Amino acid sequence: MIKKDGTIASPKGFTADAVHAGLKYKNLDLGIIISEIPAQVAGVFTKNKVCAAPVVLDRTLVKSGEIQAILCNSAVANAVTGDQGMINAMLTQKFVAKKFNIKESLVAVCSTGVIGVQLPMEKIETGINRLSENGQADRFAKAILTTDTVTKTVTLTSVINDKTVTMSGVCKGSGMIHPNMCTMLAFITTDANISHELLQKLLSEVTETTFNQITVDGDTSTNDTVLVMANAMAGNEAIKEKTQDYEIFKAMLFETCTILAQKIAADGEGATKFIEVSVSGAPTDERARMIAKKIVGSNLVKTAIFGADPNWGRIVSSIGQAADFEPDDILVKIQNEKVLEHSTPLYFDKAILSQKLKEKEVMIEVDLNKSQGYGKAWGCDLTYHYVEINATYTS
């Protein structure tokens, strides 16, 4: 697997573009990804019971098995917008279908931004008509941002069945939810030949250990969406389960989702540091992931990391909250330094470890010495700036 520079349109047969439609004051706010031919689709969506109109619509599309285009706007979430919100989402589909001569039912729509505000449909329509099939694909990654500080993309290639297969991902998200500026969105394109059913199975599986393992503020958005399009233009034979090709493709999807997830965590609102927590020795992988996520999501751990404080007591307390067994033989490493072993505090030089905690990436490793369960989670520190962003934001 090779990591390359690229855009969401790097896989064969994809194009992308973006414009400033006037939803934001001046930045790009409307983007499109188009496949030359209909692509197999897979999607995972927010579990929030209050979900946005485009989420409801896309859930249905994904079940149909194919899409050809994804239109995404930022600034307005089209969430808690009632019947009018759904009418506007469907109207957006129509505008895209007409402009690009695609079937309406093959157009997915995504929104991120303020809750409770209707999409300005005139601006959306005008914006769509200014989008081009031969656009500048790198602009798409900018058009979907809200409180994010950087664009987040990845492109991988690999050889499957003698054909070079490319996979590209792009996402946004600076917290699992942002205030009114909510949402994690990720779009992945690939020219691999794989069926909708298998793609959906893989995406659901991979999401559990990637996107679902990041947390910025413990909240789940009304709009979270991950969509994968696979248009088969690499020319490989259709990928089948239990083959080497399947494993290669799964590894690509896992790597793409992992990199995107980590980029979201690192760009968490107000973050100064990226935190990775790995947990081994848990009864099951699932429990290991839960414990890792509890640790990385704890306000107390997050503030300690911000303060470069090797406070293992907060880590152990988080373990105890997420464990379903008595964790009586805990090992904790912070920045590769053992601070607790067999649940017994070890001597360490606090000044040196505190210095290591000033690095931009912080690694916490936990071994529970119970069984073989392993999992990771990613997050960021909790800072004055997080409070500032979320307290001074005017709804």
Add this chain to the structure above:
Amino acid sequence: MIKKDGTIASPKGFTADAVHAGLKYKNLDLGIIISEIPAQVAGVFTKNKVCAAPVVLDRTLVKSGEIQAILCNSAVANAVTGDQGMINAMLTQKFVAKKFNIKESLVAVCSTGVIGVQLPMEKIETGINRLSENGQADRFAKAILTTDTVTKTVTLTSVINDKTVTMSGVCKGSGMIHPNMCTMLAFITTDANISHELLQKLLSEVTETTFNQITVDGDTSTNDTVLVMANAMAGNEAIKEKTQDYEIFKAMLFETCTILAQKIAADGEGATKFIEVSVSGAPTDERARMIAKKIVGSNLVKTAIFGADPNWGRIVSSIGQAADFEPDDILVKIQNEKVLEHSTPLYFDKAILSQKLKEKEVMIEVDLNKSQGYGKAWGCDLTYHYVEINATYTS
């Protein structure tokens, strides 16, 4: 029911005292509550799977049905301290038993403070020997504090079975957990005549809707403990279920726990505002409480309140995360002003409502229009000072 000034020793037959034993640099750090005669006991404890030695010990004591004294130290939590921690907790029991001529098995011990540090037993022993049965009861409330900024007490009287019954409570806690300075502790004394079994049943029931409905930072301590002592010295006939006396006593216990819980929420680390969330119209009371707690525990809601921002989108998103049904007819009131009705945004004057959000107490009311489930939760805002306290604390 009458609310009075008082101390934890206000009910008949109780005394209390506290000293500076040298665990803290200069403040009171070791306190005791004693009943003249053995008292019926009830207790509820942390659900954290990593729990402190005194919690393990007290769980056993509570099952026995009676205790006569509670010794509590601050500054050191005696958590994650292994076998030595348990030996020290039992040694503490012995010291108290000897000094006050009480059976060891009737002495409960509680600790709050730094995790992973052993109790300094010489200081504990010397301190215990300086405690008195005729001490200054008001000092106890100070001796159990850690990052708290105020003492938290309540005293109520009522007439049960022609006898005046008094109930007093004292607690500490400035977050559900604090860093290394962890824990919520609450002690309640009463001279009512009630059996251990009935007292435990009532305490468990009342805890669900009071102490379990506060959240400061979403973390659960390794040491959380609530203990109730009832010594029967008011002279009432033993309280029986399904009687008026039972209802009066239950109301007293509910009121005591509610007031103590609210005081902890209001004194949350770094808090500038107390927040009450009430949820009605949920499928069940339990679900209403879960939703209320999710709202009041959301970092995004907490920062919005800190910023005096009437950001109902964050409230609705929290509802969607905690609901197990589609909430499609939501009413939201902030400071008694309707901002959302039938899930439709209402016009309101943001400047005026923002001004109202600058008050010290913030009320959020939600009606889900599904059924009759009702519940409340309490918390506080998330401020720069919270980050400061938890980032600059040196473990």
